Each structure stands twice: as structure tokens, then as C-alpha cells.
Amino acid sequence: xxxxxxxxxxxxxxxxxxxxxxxxxxxxxxxxxxxxxxxxxxxxxxxxxxxxxxxxxxxxxxxxxxxxxxxxxxxxxxxxxxxxxxxxxxxxxxxxxxxxxxxxxxxxxxxxxxxxxxxxxxxxxxxxxxxxxxxxxxxxxxxxxxxxxxxxxxxxxxx
Numbered sequence: 001x002x003x004x005x006x007x008x009x010x011x012x013x014x015x016x017x018x019x020x021x022x023x024x025x026x027x028x029x030x031x032x033x034x035x036x037x038x039x040x041x042x043x044x045x046x047x048x049x050x051x052x053x054x055x056x057x058x059x060x061x062x063x064x065x066x067x068x069x070x071x072x073x074x075x076x077x078x079x080x081x082x083x084x085x086x087x088x089x090x091x092x093x094x095x096x097x098x099x100x101x102x103x104x105x106x107x108x109x110x111x112x113x114x115x116x117x118x119x120x121x122x123x124x125x126x127x128x129x130x131x132x133x134x135x136x137x138x139x140x141x142x143x144x145x146x147x148x149x150x151x152x153x154x155x156x157x158x159x
Contacts, residue, residue, distance in 0.1 A: 012090030027104030031067030034112025103146035
């Protein structure tokens with residue numbers, strides 16, 4: 001079997017599976033890194049006392065959301081998997097997962113940087129906590145747009 005024939009026969013499932021793996025892996029890596037960065041900053045905040053734990057946890061959870069969004073897209077894409085899918089169908093699934101894969105990875109990291117600054121704000125002036133949340137939500141908006149885009153694309157063509 002030539003490479004071209006192999007690609008025609010199994011390329012669809014390979015591309016689709018690669019898209020599913022990447023949409024879980026990259027936003028998950030970004031969220032894990034981000035949650036760790038915020039956790040480190042929040043742990044320093046706990047030295048002063050644990051009364052700000054709940055608020056710091058909210059900031060940490062926000063940066064972890066992209067990993068969850070990637071998992072949701074992967075579950076939806078799994079519904080499109082078929083061992084006999086064509087190369088075109090597999091490439092479509094791969095492409096449909098790309099918005100959440102790429103945007104999810106980068107927004108998780110950028111949002112964690114904003115949230116880490118929010119921890120500093122929380123440490124210095126607890127009354128300004130709502131502003132830290134709003135700054136973090138601004139980055140979250142783009143992750144949500146990527147999530148919706150990937151969902152729309154996956155639902156566009158019935159396999």
C-alpha cells in the first residue's frame with residue numbers, strides 16, 4: 001500500500017483524532033500552567049491569612065476554564081468520529097477544533113497573567129476585587145468565542 005492510498009483510506013480518522021487530541025492537550029496545558037501560576041501567587045497571599053482564599057480561588061478557576069472548553073469540544077468531535085470517514089471529513093473535524101485548540105492555549109496563559117495581577121490587587125486592596133474579575137473576564141471572552149466557533153463548525157456538517 002502506498003502512502004497516498006494509506007492516507008486516502010485512514011487519513012480521515014487520523015486527522016480527526018489528531019484534532020481531538022490537540023483540543024484537549026493544548027488548552028489543558030495552558031490551563032494547567034495558568035492555574036499553577038495563579039496558585040503560586042495565591043499561596044503567597046495566604047501567608048497573611050486565609051480570609052482571601054475564596055476570592056483567589058475564583059481567579060484561579062477562571063484561568064482553568066479553557067481546559068474544560070477544550071474537553072467539551074473534544075466530546076462533541078468524538079460524535080463525528082467514524083473509522084470509515086473520508087479524508088475530507090477528518091480534515092474538517094481537525095479544522096473545526098482549531099479555534100478552541102489555539103485560542104484556548106493562548107488565552108489560558110494570558111488570562112493567568114491577568115489573574116496573577118488580580119491576586120496582587122486583592123492583596124493590596126480587597127475592595128477592588130471586582131475589577132480584577134472584570135479584567136480576567138475580558139480575556140475569557142475570546143476563549144468563549146473560540147468555543148462557540150468550534151461548536152458551530154462541528155455542528156455545521158453532518159458526518
